[in-house]
Amino acid sequence: MEEPELRSLIADVKDGRLSRRAFVQQMIAVGLTAPMAGMMLSQSGVAMAATAFPYKPTKAGGGGALKLLYWQAVTLLNPHFAIGTKDQEGCRIFYEPLAGWDREGNLVPVLAAEIPSKENGGLTEDGLSVIWKLKQGVKWHDGAPFTADDVVFNWEYARMPETAAVSIGSYKDVKVEKIDDFTIRAIFAKPTPFWADAFVGQYGMMIPKHLFADYIGGKSRDAPANLKPVGTGPYLFVDFKPGDIVRAKLNPDYHVPNRPHFDTLEIKGGGDAVSAARAVLQTGEYDYAWNMQVEDEILTKLESAGKGKVNIVETGAIEFIMLNVTDPAMEVDGERASVKTKHPLFGDPAVRQAISLLIDRSSIEKFIYGRTGSATANFLNSPERVRSKNTKFEFNIEKANQILEAAGWKKGPDGIRAKDGKSLKFVYQTSINAPRQKTQAIVKQACQKAGIDVELKSVVASVFFSSDTANPDTYPHFYCDAQMYNTTMFQPDPQVFMNQYVSWQVASKENKWQGRNVSRWQSKEYDEIYHQAEQELDAVKRAAMYIKLNELVVGDNYIQPVVRRPKVTAVSSNLTTHFSGWDNDLWQIANWYRDA
Amino acid sequence: MGKYVLRRLIIAVPSLLGISLILFVLLALAPGDPFGELAANANIPPEVSAALRVKFGIDDPIFIRYLHWLVAMLHGDWGFSFSSRINVDQLILQRVPTTLFVVGSSQLLALAVAVPVGVYAAMRPYSIFDQIANAFAFVGFSLPTFFTGLLLILIFSVNLGWLPFVYRADIAATGWHWVWEIIKQAIMPVAVLGLFQAASYTRYVRASVLDVIRLDYVTTARSKGLNERKVIVKHVVRNALIPVVTLVALQMPAVFGGAIVTEQIFRIPGIGSLLITAILANDTPVIMAVTFVFACLVVVFNLLADIIYGWLDPRISYR
Numbered sequence: 001m002e003e004p005e006l007r008s009l010i011a012d013v014k015d016g017r018l019s020r021r022a023f024v025q026q027m028i029a030v031g032l033t034a035p036m037a038g039m040m041l042s043q044s045g046v047a048m049a050a051t052a053f054p055y056k057p058t059k060a061g062g063g064g065a066l067k068l069l070y071w072q073a074v075t076l077l078n079p080h081f082a083i084g085t086k087d088q089e090g091c092r093i094f095y096e097p098l099a100g101w102d103r104e105g106n107l108v109p110v111l112a113a114e115i116p117s118k119e120n121g122g123l124t125e126d127g128l129s130v131i132w133k134l135k136q137g138v139k140w141h142d143g144a145p146f147t148a149d150d151v152v153f154n155w156e157y158a159r160m161p162e163t164a165a166v167s168i169g170s171y172k173d174v175k176v177e178k179i180d181d182f183t184i185r186a187i188f189a190k191p192t193p194f195w196a197d198a199f200v201g202q203y204g205m206m207i208p209k210h211l212f213a214d215y216i217g218g219k220s221r222d223a224p225a226n227l228k229p230v231g232t233g234p235y236l237f238v239d240f241k242p243g244d245i246v247r248a249k250l251n252p253d254y255h256v257p258n259r260p261h262f263d264t265l266e267i268k269g270g271g272d273a274v275s276a277a278r279a280v281l282q283t284g285e286y287d288y289a290w291n292m293q294v295e296d297e298i299l300t301k302l303e304s305a306g307k308g309k310v311n312i313v314e315t316g317a318i319e320f321i322m323l324n325v326t327d328p329a330m331e332v333d334g335e336r337a338s339v340k341t342k343h344p345l346f347g348d349p350a351v352r353q354a355i356s357l358l359i360d361r362s363s364i365e366k367f368i369y370g371r372t373g374s375a376t377a378n379f380l381n382s383p384e385r386v387r388s389k390n391t392k393f394e395f396n397i398e399k400a401n402q403i404l405e406a407a408g409w410k411k412g413p414d415g416i417r418a419k420d421g422k423s424l425k426f427v428y429q430t431s432i433n434a435p436r437q438k439t440q441a442i443v444k445q446a447c448q449k450a451g452i453d454v455e456l457k458s459v460v461a462s463v464f465f466s467s468d469t470a471n472p473d474t475y476p477h478f479y480c481d482a483q484m485y486n487t488t489m490f491q492p493d494p495q496v497f498m499n500q501y502v503s504w505q506v507a508s509k510e511n512k513w514q515g516r517n518v519s520r521w522q523s524k525e526y527d528e529i530y531h532q533a534e535q536e537l538d539a540v541k542r543a544a545m546y547i548k549l550n551e552l553v554v555g556d557n558y559i560q561p562v563v564r565r566p567k568v569t570a571v572s573s574n575l576t577t578h579f580s581g582w583d584n585d586l587w588q589i590a591n592w593y594r595d596a
Numbered sequence: 597m598g599k600y601v602l603r604r605l606i607i608a609v610p611s612l613l614g615i616s617l618i619l620f621v622l623l624a625l626a627p628g629d630p631f632g633e634l635a636a637n638a639n640i641p642p643e644v645s646a647a648l649r650v651k652f653g654i655d656d657p658i659f660i661r662y663l664h665w666l667v668a669m670l671h672g673d674w675g676f677s678f679s680s681r682i683n684v685d686q687l688i689l690q691r692v693p694t695t696l697f698v699v700g701s702s703q704l705l706a707l708a709v710a711v712p713v714g715v716y717a718a719m720r721p722y723s724i725f726d727q728i729a730n731a732f733a734f735v736g737f738s739l740p741t742f743f744t745g746l747l748l749i750l751i752f753s754v755n756l757g758w759l760p761f762v763y764r765a766d767i768a769a770t771g772w773h774w775v776w777e778i779i780k781q782a783i784m785p786v787a788v789l790g791l792f793q794a795a796s797y798t799r800y801v802r803a804s805v806l807d808v809i810r811l812d813y814v815t816t817a818r819s820k821g822l823n824e825r826k827v828i829v830k831h832v833v834r835n836a837l838i839p840v841v842t843l844v845a846l847q848m849p850a851v852f853g854g855a856i857v858t859e860q861i862f863r864i865p866g867i868g869s870l871l872i873t874a875i876l877a878n879d880t881p882v883i884m885a886v887t888f889v890f891a892c893l894v895v896v897f898n899l900l901a902d903i904i905y906g907w908l909d910p911r912i913s914y915r
Contacts, residue, residue, distance in 0.1 A: 075680035168644050221681050242680040244865035270863040
């Protein structure tokens with residue numbers, strides 16, 4: 001999809017010929033995020049839709065207790081230390097960002113008075129700064145007023161490496177200054193097209209300056225407020241036991257009238273996903289369960305009890321198979337899978353193309369993931385495909401056989417194809433996780449029919465996903481021919497996400513396998529476009545560039561998308577919730593309510 | 597006696613040191629590290645995760661890390677958890693009451709079942725009661741707790757809907773209502789752990805009563821015309837329970853250590869579940885502290901068991 005096509009789509013949205021939602025979905029289909037699509041629309045003069053959150057209660061309180069169940073318990077309550085989403089979720093009931101992302105990529109103001117735009121003077125033409133106006137009259141839970149000083153402090157706190165904040169990535173390259181008590185300006189070192197990163201969403205939660213000012217930098221761990229949060233959010237802190245339970249109660253001074261609905265709230269943690277689903281869907285002991293990594297078949301069975309329903313929201317997460325560009329069997333300078341080598345089999349484009357035809361995505365969706373994973377094609381091959389409502393991906397053993405035959409891979413007496421003495425055998429690894437092993441089996445079976453012998457390998461997740469430099473079984477080492485895992489887009493902007501295919505990020509011994517380019521795939525064209533996109537201020541041009549980048553990667557068949565993984569949660573039937581795939585589950589907790 | 601205890605305590609020091617060294621090295625060599633999640637997160641620049649590693653001292657040589665840990669430990673500083681960034685001792689202390697309550701009451705339940713059943717069964721060996729008790733004991737300790745736990749959940753929570761299967765350490769209620777809630781949620785885990793333990797205790801009690809009941813002094817007591825009740829309670833059980841007491845004392849570390857599987861199933865925030873989440877998160881300081889405390893308890897209770905043994909049975913002397 002090129003720039004003009006994007007422009008015409010946007011024009012359609014402007015005229016009302018194409019709905020905003022349909023546009024966003026198309027953008028997701030080409031690999032962009034909903035927030036980015038929203039950015040494009042807003043820059044092109046289609047105002048961000050003011051998201052309405054239906055809310056029936058006419059007064060705050062009266063909703064009783066809200067019980068949330070997380071099968072991984074919250075371990076800390078400082079949003080700048082929150083490593084996993086579970087911790088971010090725990091923080092989100094007390095702390096709030098300036099704005100959050102809704103499921104269609106709209107920015108929704110929370111502590112901001114309005115979303116910056118060119119019209120209200122928040123954004124400048126040069127893309128070098130953004131002005132945020134803060135909501136007035138917001139109070140911290142201890143009664144102190146929330147002001148611009150707090151916002152500036154959060155930036156100072158997070159960007160200081162000694163603080164060891166995990167949110168540092170969003171703050172280290174900006175400079176923030178106070179204009180007046182309720183206005184701040186964030187200044188970027190270079191033109192920054194995606195301005196809504198700092199202070200927004202999961203890394204944007206604000207902590208109070210008056211309680212943390214003495215604990216900035218190396219002393220960050222000693223702050224008493226790390227365990228007793230004082231935020232601006234809809235619920236007040238009651239009690240916290242790390243790794244077990246968080247309890248909260250209604251904040252009578254909340255800055256949005258008539259909210260929140262529930263008198264008390266608790267987040268219980270621990271156990272496993274299946275029994276968490278059971279507690280919501282079957283016994284109704286809890287109102288909500290987080291991250292339902294449970295087979296759809298089980299979920300459907302539990303749902304039939306009628307106590308709750310499964311909620312599915314689109315995200316940027318994709319389960320994919322990656323073929324190694326380098327040769328994991330050859331050792332060069334004490335390093336396997338070195339970029340100096342070339343994979344003996346996958347070097348042949350015909351083999352890669354054949355493998356792409358041998359992944360039975362629709363069966364994988366139908367029999368393994370169900371509603372919890374929708375089959376995704378080579379999502380970026382052609383604009384026609386993107387436009388068509390019923391995107392087709394091909395699963396064709398016959399064609400794969402023909403391609404291999406034509407490329408000179410002949411079947412040997414053992415039924416395995418070979419060429420120039422190299423037989424078509426490869427090892428395919430992934431982490432231990434039931435759906436992944438089933439997917440492996442489906443791929444192996446199809447490959448067998450095409451004369452490819454696949455050896456399956458599964459690695460314990462805690463090893464596979466570790467950054468241990470000494471262990472050869474981690475995914476960044478990729479000492480294997482092919483591997484499969486799920487990549488999550490942590491950020492609404494794909495810029496960081498897409499750096500996983502730039503040449504300077506190649507994981508190698510030299511950078512202790514910290515580089516993000518695990519497949520070792522490299523392309524000069526990709527690098528160049530990536531650099532251009534970093535500087536491009538026009539959201540539409542930039543989007544077109546990312547689509548092009550996606551095409552380059554996937555079109556080369558080294559990266560084979562399998563299914564898109566949505567966010568799956570279990571929710572009690574009488575509860576009204578508001579989820580977003582681009583923000584925390586609890587981002588709109590203030591607007592949750594229960595029908596009487 | 598005092599000398600004996602002192603000597604045993606002195607001997608314990610090198611063994612604890614050895615245990616801690618082995619634990620530390622094993623953990624250091626085990627695959628996985630606490631910052632795996634950080635490495636996978638694109639939002640965190642590699643410099644930051646590197647800085648964190650340096651800050652938490654993960655990249656130092658094992659030996660130096662061990663020395664650091666040992667010195668800090670001797671000063672009473674147990675380190676802090678990587679995943680929650682709070683002190684480990686605090687984390688463990690928070691969990692102790694729950695574990696003591698759940699595992700402690702299950703031990704009491706086990707004894708309350710095992711002693712009468714074992715004694716009664718031994719009094720009438722191979723009777724119907726003995727056969728039934730034996731059968732139950734075998735079934736009891738052959739069924740793993742994760743199975744009985746799930747079975748109970750299925751029956752009492754899912755089908756009947758009587759009991760909650762998520763355990764909560766702090767219940768927002770007062771007075772009798774609070775007590776009732778606590779009992780309601782503790783029934784299943786206590787029953788699962790208690791009955792499992794009771795099964796093996798019953799076998800021990802039965803065997804040791806059988807040993808004692810045939811001895812001459814019991815016959816003497818009977819021939820003196822003492823009633824059966826007195827013979828059993830005063831003469832048989834008293835002596836028969838000596839090995840059982842030791843057994844229970846040796847089980848005590850498990851009471852503190854929690855029941856990992858059962859705690860996980862019922863979401864009991866005890867030490868066992870702390871250990872398992874720490875292991876899954878590669879939270880080394882927590883794993884190290886919990887396992888080390890466990891080791892200390894084993895050593896201490898071994899000593900206690902020996903002392904109690906001698907106290908109960910004066911024939912044993914300390915040298």
